[in-house]
Amino acid sequence: MAAITGVIPRPTSYAGIWGWMTTVDHKRIAVLYGVTAFIFMLIAGVEAGVIRLQLASADSDLIGPGRFNQMFTMHATTMVFMVIMPLGVSFFNFVIPLAIGARDVAFPRLNALSFWLFLFGGILMHVSFLVDQVPDAGWFSYANLTEKPFSMNRGLDYWAISLLVMGSASVAGGLNFVVTIINLRAPGMSMMRMPVFVWMTLITSILLVLAFPVITVGLIELVMDRNFGTHFFIPSEGGDPVLWQHLFWVFGHPEVYILILPPMGIVSEVLPTFSRKPLFGYPFVIFSGIVIGIMGWAVWSHHMFTVGLGPVANSVFTITTMLIAVPTGVKIFNWIGTLWRGSIEFTTSMMFALGFVALFIVGGLSGVSHAVSPSDFQQQDTYYIVAHIHYVLFGGSIFGIFAGIYYWWPKITGKMLNETLGRLNFWLMFIGMNLTFFPMHYLGLNGMPRRIYTYSAEFGWEHLNQLASVGYVVLFVSFLIFILNVLQTRNSRKVSHDPWDAPGIEWSIASPPPPYNFAELPEVEGRDHYWILKDRAEAAGTPITEPEALVDESTIHMPSPSYWPILIAAGVALIGGGLLSHYALSFVGGAIAMMGAVGWSNEPPAAPSEHH
Amino acid sequence: MAHAVEHEYTTTGLNHRKMLMWVFLGSDCLFFGSLIATYMVYRGQSLVGPYPIDIIDVPLTTVSTFVLLMSSFAMVQALSATQADNKKGLVTWLLITAGLGAIFIGFQIYEFNSFKNEGLTLGGNLFGATFFTLTGFHGAHVTLGIIWLLAMAYIGGKGRLGPNTVLDVELLGLYWHFVDIVWIVIFTLLYLIGGFDAGPVPIPSP
Numbered sequence A: 001m002a003a004i005t006g007v008i009p010r011p012t013s014y015a016g017i018w019g020w021m022t023t024v025d026h027k028r029i030a031v032l033y034g035v036t037a038f039i040f041m042l043i044a045g046v047e048a049g050v051i052r053l054q055l056a057s058a059d060s061d062l063i064g065p066g067r068f069n070q071m072f073t074m075h076a077t078t079m080v081f082m083v084i085m086p087l088g089v090s091f092f093n094f095v096i097p098l099a100i101g102a103r104d105v106a107f108p109r110l111n112a113l114s115f116w117l118f119l120f121g122g123i124l125m126h127v128s129f130l131v132d133q134v135p136d137a138g139w140f141s142y143a144n145l146t147e148k149p150f151s152m153n154r155g156l157d158y159w160a161i162s163l164l165v166m167g168s169a170s171v172a173g174g175l176n177f178v179v180t181i182i183n184l185r186a187p188g189m190s191m192m193r194m195p196v197f198v199w200m201t202l203i204t205s206i207l208l209v210l211a212f213p214v215i216t217v218g219l220i221e222l223v224m225d226r227n228f229g230t231h232f233f234i235p236s237e238g239g240d241p242v243l244w245q246h247l248f249w250v251f252g253h254p255e256v257y258i259l260i261l262p263p264m265g266i267v268s269e270v271l272p273t274f275s276r277k278p279l280f281g282y283p284f285v286i287f288s289g290i291v292i293g294i295m296g297w298a299v300w301s302h303h304m305f306t307v308g309l310g311p312v313a314n315s316v317f318t319i320t321t322m323l324i325a326v327p328t329g330v331k332i333f334n335w336i337g338t339l340w341r342g343s344i345e346f347t348t349s350m351m352f353a354l355g356f357v358a359l360f361i362v363g364g365l366s367g368v369s370h371a372v373s374p375s376d377f378q379q380q381d382t383y384y385i386v387a388h389i390h391y392v393l394f395g396g397s398i399f400g401i402f403a404g405i406y407y408w409w410p411k412i413t414g415k416m417l418n419e420t421l422g423r424l425n426f427w428l429m430f431i432g433m434n435l436t437f438f439p440m441h442y443l444g445l446n447g448m449p450r451r452i453y454t455y456s457a458e459f460g461w462e463h464l465n466q467l468a469s470v471g472y473v474v475l476f477v478s479f480l481i482f483i484l485n486v487l488q489t490r491n492s493r494k495v496s497h498d499p500w501d502a503p504g505i506e507w508s509i510a511s512p513p514p515p516y517n518f519a520e521l522p523e524v525e526g527r528d529h530y531w532i533l534k535d536r537a538e539a540a541g542t543p544i545t546e547p548e549a550l551v552d553e554s555t556i557h558m559p560s561p562s563y564w565p566i567l568i569a570a571g572v573a574l575i576g577g578g579l580l581s582h583y584a585l586s587f588v589g590g591a592i593a594m595m596g597a598v599g600w601s602n603e604p605p606a607a608p609s610e611h612h
Numbered sequence B: 001m002a003h004a005v006e007h008e009y010t011t012t013g014l015n016h017r018k019m020l021m022w023v024f025l026g027s028d029c030l031f032f033g034s035l036i037a038t039y040m041v042y043r044g045q046s047l048v049g050p051y052p053i054d055i056i057d058v059p060l061t062t063v064s065t066f067v068l069l070m071s072s073f074a075m076v077q078a079l080s081a082t083q084a085d086n087k088k089g090l091v092t093w094l095l096i097t098a099g100l101g102a103i104f105i106g107f108q109i110y111e112f113n114s115f116k117n118e119g120l121t122l123g124g125n126l127f128g129a130t131f132f133t134l135t136g137f138h139g140a141h142v143t144l145g146i147i148w149l150l151a152m153a154y155i156g157g158k159g160r161l162g163p164n165t166v167l168d169v170e171l172l173g174l175y176w177h178f179v180d181i182v183w184i185v186i187f188t189l190l191y192l193i194g195g196f197d198a199g200p201v202p203i204p205s206p
Helices: A016-021 A026-055 A065-099 A108-130 A155-183 A196-227 A241-275 A282-298 A300-307 A311-339 A348-369 A373-379 A383-413 A419-445 A462-488 A529-539 A564-580 A583-601 B016-041 B058-083 B087-117 B126-157 B163-196
Strands: none
Touching: A026 A065, A026 A108, A026 A383, A026 A462, A065 A108, A065 A155, A065 A196, A065 A241, A065 A383, A108 A155, A108 A564, A155 A196, A155 A564, A155 B016, A196 A241, A196 A282, A196 B016, A196 B126, A241 A282, A241 A300, A241 A311, A241 A348, A241 A383, A241 B016, A282 A311, A300 A311, A300 A373, A311 A348, A311 A373, A348 A383, A348 A419, A373 A419, A383 A419, A419 A462, A564 A583, B016 B126, B016 B163, B058 B087, B058 B163, B087 B126, B087 B163, B126 B163
16 A cells, blocks of 8 residues: 555654644644634634724824725634634634534545645735735735726735635635534534534634635636626726625625624533533524524625625625524524523523523624614614624624633643633623624714714714724723633643533543544434433432543554645645745646545555554 | 545535535536626627627537537446446546547637637627626636546546446536537527627617
């Protein structure tokens, strides 16, 4: 076999940086995703800080309009594609195989490829800062702003090509998790016994697989317009800029649910655990998630009410948009029903989950207010929209993700995050978030447009803007406290395998889990499997206090590490980099990717061992 | 390939790779769907010629379409030869499939070239942009399929394909048939229906 595999011997070591670069273990890939996304979050946070500093006073000339455009473009692009999505994927990676009782994902090497493509795509996007040709047309980059006469430097090429690279990562990841969840469940884990987070991941993955090709086509057409002389979005030659808006939002609205469904799944795990009772109305939560996944495709034009699609289109999309609030509302009632008469334990994780529900309701209500197209005509492109998106994506997604971090941290590391610091983290984030974004509702309704780099003092927007900027400082401190909390876990005590007395089967194994996860695949007996087991053991007088015993690792055949994923990803990123600099580089990248593909297909998923 | 015969546990009984291929093809449907949508939106919107009726040669492309359809037939034969453990047959049929695919690509190169000579370019008008983008990406899919076919024929020639590795050929077949079906849609829309469009179509006022 070695002869086929090629000139380079297969990596065998799991240690050191080389071990991380060749790993195919879903738990380590989850850590890679999490750390990378967190670093991107700090970058995006600094960009947000520059924005808030510039807007803190009227007639400010701290940075000019050009730089300001770059800041809000990169802040939003980074947060959407390089922070919230990969943080979600980080949880998919860590939790899904554990929660369905599997040893890894269905395609471990493809999983590694997804990560490296995402990382290199993100780096490529940020190279634009080094050459000072930064994307500056907003995160949805409307034509004509993106076309040559209006954007002469390569910023938009960086934007489009990096997103193409990261999009391929998302599709590969989505494919992997669809197959993993449908096909790799432990015996007894029927679809309607799966934890809600697994369900939401499945729906999200399907959305990823189906939505990204649409933006891919849009981006390809944009790149061709800018580089190969086509006129897809240039009206003077018959092109239609509105087509870009359609392509973007047909992708963009499912994308919104890609960002919010995973946190909804996390919250649906956290609330029952700390209410000590099963999720209220499990089938309703699942089916409302499915309905959101389907209806998410039928609401995209509510981003385009002011484009002039006509009264019929606006009415139809008003109605569908109002309808999609129903399944979301169903979920909120189910979460509240879960809390009802539970014995609630206010851990940090629980507080973030409750914060999620509260803030998401605010964001949802402002969302319904611009579902009504006449009302949206007043709100379009004002800070009211900025307030809305931050209530659903910060108050929603980020709070849900933090609930997940505090909840699964002991499983990931075997150590506890400090609860006192955690509470401080929560309250500062909760206060800072409301201080920053609530005033924006008023600013928007008072007419402050989004994406202006400064405003005159006589508009009367200064005080509320100052308030928002103070809120940013509070948020900043809350993130510092989180980092402090993470750093102090190095010295904190080891915890048991099941510190929360949780229902999921991931809590039945050691923390951190061994590379093979389950020594024996569990026979799942119902929803909240581990609660069933623990209750039975308790009743029999022999409560479970120990995780599943560890076994000799070499007796379980696991996928072996591989060079090829990182090599192919580097090749693909070079193809993109070549399009941005010199085409010769693209050919080098193509050759590397091709070599990687040949190596990959000649390499069996698991290296032969003495046990086979 | 000792590992190919290994039986892996799956919940549904369906092989992982087969499910992956089906979901991927679903994804690819949206990709071609968006490209086709772009073409349909811009149909009749070109401000200057050449227009489809000036250059589209339906009889010529009917021939290449027939060739591509026949390649699907060869693909089916390759799969059944693999199932029957007919080592020589499977290599032959894989090579025939690849050859027919290559003839199709040859037609496409000829067509692109002659369209270019008649003035149809990416930047010339919207018809050129949408036509070359859509059929170009389809051609890239076919080319990838040909490389895959040749690689499989090479592996088959070494005697490493047989009833134990039917799945490897089957996945290739799924991909190949999919690319074929996409061409049927493209041929219908761009040639049989859109091939006779002449000049810009005025946008009806609402």
